[in-house]
Amino acid sequence: MSGEPQSERFIWNRKHLLGLRELSREELFHIFDTAEGFKEISRRSIKKAPPLRGKVVVNLFFEDSTRTRNSFSLAASRLSADVMEFTAKTSSVSKGETLRDTARNLEAMGIDIVVIRHSAGGAPHLLSRCIDACVINAGDGYHEHPTQGLLDIFTIRELRGDMTGLKVAIVGDIAHSRVARSNIWGLHTLGAQVFLVGPPTLMPSEVGKLPVTVCHDFDAIIGQMDVMNMLRVQFERIGSTVFPSVREYTRLFGLTMNRMKRAKKDVIVMHPGPINRGLELESEVADGPNSTILRQVANGLAVRMAVLFLVNQAAAQK
Amino acid sequence: MQVLLDEQEIGRLIHKLAVSITASVGESGDLALVGIRSRGDILAQRLQRILQEKGYGRIDRGTLDITLYRDDLNSMGHQQPKLQSTEIDFSVDDRMIVLVDDVLNTGRSTRAAMEALIALGRPRCIRLAVLIDRGERELPIRADYVGKVMEVPPDRRVQVYLKERDGRDEVGLG
Numbered sequence A: 001m002s003g004e005p006q007s008e009r010f011i012w013n014r015k016h017l018l019g020l021r022e023l024s025r026e027e028l029f030h031i032f033d034t035a036e037g038f039k040e041i042s043r044r045s046i047k048k049a050p051p052l053r054g055k056v057v058v059n060l061f062f063e064d065s066t067r068t069r070n071s072f073s074l075a076a077s078r079l080s081a082d083v084m085e086f087t088a089k090t091s092s093v094s095k096g097e098t099l100r101d102t103a104r105n106l107e108a109m110g111i112d113i114v115v116i117r118h119s120a121g122g123a124p125h126l127l128s129r130c131i132d133a134c135v136i137n138a139g140d141g142y143h144e145h146p147t148q149g150l151l152d153i154f155t156i157r158e159l160r161g162d163m164t165g166l167k168v169a170i171v172g173d174i175a176h177s178r179v180a181r182s183n184i185w186g187l188h189t190l191g192a193q194v195f196l197v198g199p200p201t202l203m204p205s206e207v208g209k210l211p212v213t214v215c216h217d218f219d220a221i222i223g224q225m226d227v228m229n230m231l232r233v234q235f236e237r238i239g240s241t242v243f244p245s246v247r248e249y250t251r252l253f254g255l256t257m258n259r260m261k262r263a264k265k266d267v268i269v270m271h272p273g274p275i276n277r278g279l280e281l282e283s284e285v286a287d288g289p290n291s292t293i294l295r296q297v298a299n300g301l302a303v304r305m306a307v308l309f310l311v312n313q314a315a316a317q318k
Numbered sequence B: 001m002q003v004l005l006d007e008q009e010i011g012r013l014i015h016k017l018a019v020s021i022t023a024s025v026g027e028s029g030d031l032a033l034v035g036i037r038s039r040g041d042i043l044a045q046r047l048q049r050i051l052q053e054k055g056y057g058r059i060d061r062g063t064l065d066i067t068l069y070r071d072d073l074n075s076m077g078h079q080q081p082k083l084q085s086t087e088i089d090f091s092v093d094d095r096m097i098v099l100v101d102d103v104l105n106t107g108r109s110t111r112a113a114m115e116a117l118i119a120l121g122r123p124r125c126i127r128l129a130v131l132i133d134r135g136e137r138e139l140p141i142r143a144d145y146v147g148k149v150m151e152v153p154p155d156r157r158v159q160v161y162l163k164e165r166d167g168r169d170e171v172g173l174g
Helices: A025-043 A067-078 A095-108 A123-130 A146-160 A178-189 A218-224 A246-253 A293-317 B007-025 B040-053 B108-118
Strands: A056-061 A082-087 A113-118 A134-140 A167-171 A193-197 A213-215 A227-230 A268-270 B002-005 B031-036 B060-064 B096-104 B125-133 B145-149 B158-161 B170-173
Touching: A025 A146, A025 A178, A025 A293, A056 A067, A056 A095, A067 A082, A067 A113, A067 A134, A067 A146, A067 A293, A095 A113, A095 A123, A113 A123, A113 A293, A123 A134, A134 A146, A134 A293, A146 A178, A146 A268, A146 A293, A167 A178, A167 A218, A178 A193, A178 A227, A193 A218, A213 A218, A268 A293, B002 B007, B007 B040, B007 B096, B007 B125, B007 B145, B007 B170, B031 B040, B031 B108, B040 B060, B040 B096, B040 B125, B060 B108, B096 B108, B096 B158, B108 B125, B125 B158
Parallel strands: A056 A082, A056 A113, A113 A134, A167 A193, A167 A227, A193 A213, A227 A268, B031 B060, B031 B096, B096 B125, B125 B145
Antiparallel strands: B002 B170, B158 B170
């Protein structure tokens, strides 16, 4: 095969994707470039390519998920891998034991890549230390959700190119959001300016250590923002002390058509889904010209194909 | 690196390829050129220009990335191919496709390219044009249009440099 000087090339050598915090600029760009190459497959009539032929990908989900799980399954299928669905609940056995035992069982079946979602932050890290297979974090506790962060940033980059100095607001329940954390680290590495917007009760306790600007008044900064990522209101927290009422939340932090009048004309409106229409996002905004929600879903598939492809490449190298 | 061919010779070989392509496909009008990344695509561009100057009319051209179809993806050690886009914005169904590559060696790139192409549709036929055929085939594949056949010791590498990508036109022996 004709080649070129290998020294010019970036080598991807992570066989696990655990978070965006540890990724360099070059690594993020490499994932995005690879994802770009995968977008074309979704436009074909036969949406399949063979690079993971004969490999086994396990979806190991200890928490409910529909879209992330489906997106990973479809991504793995499009790369010709065999996909095994493994649904487990953490309720019965203590978490550490279950995870280790499950991991050993899976290893015995000869698997290659584990996609894990777990309610405990750090579970994917633990798993990566006890098995040989590649581990991809599909959300761990309030810690990280790296592929969601990647697809959000990939979508921004696709629309805006250079991220330097771009102002990105992440709005809502930051404290309980792994999506927010992955976005913060990735955006920060690429030189964007991150604003966290929400009530003080929904800010993480370690917010002072994050590379962000905190703001409790959405209207005060909305006019400067290039991107607004509206997090989902988590109903299970409504009515608690941190979250007095839905109406108050929408009045202060919901993105309504009225509030959009104060935003830049070309502002990008994002949402990780599923949307609570009329709560954090008014329907007309969600379906409006600034919304990238469906683009995010399509990009999610390409990004997950890229991640599966790259961790397998790194494993083949070792 | 020993220089085997210079700019002038490369230009002459590309013209020769263009002439042999037109001689064999005639004016059928369904010809499309598909270049294999990362230098076959540049050669395809130049061939397209020459054929159009010769009055061949409109010729579709696309670029194929064969990374996903390589048979050595899981055994490449530290040589990691980077996936790039395949850009073919026309239907390949029932077309006469000429695949364009810089060097034909083992034939494995060509096999991967055929698989990648067939994943997009069913061409009427696929032909192969290469600037250099250096032999050492590992698969039953041959080129239909060859710029130059070169006999090279098996441990040496034929490297093609093209202006659009490398700043100069040259074929070297590494």
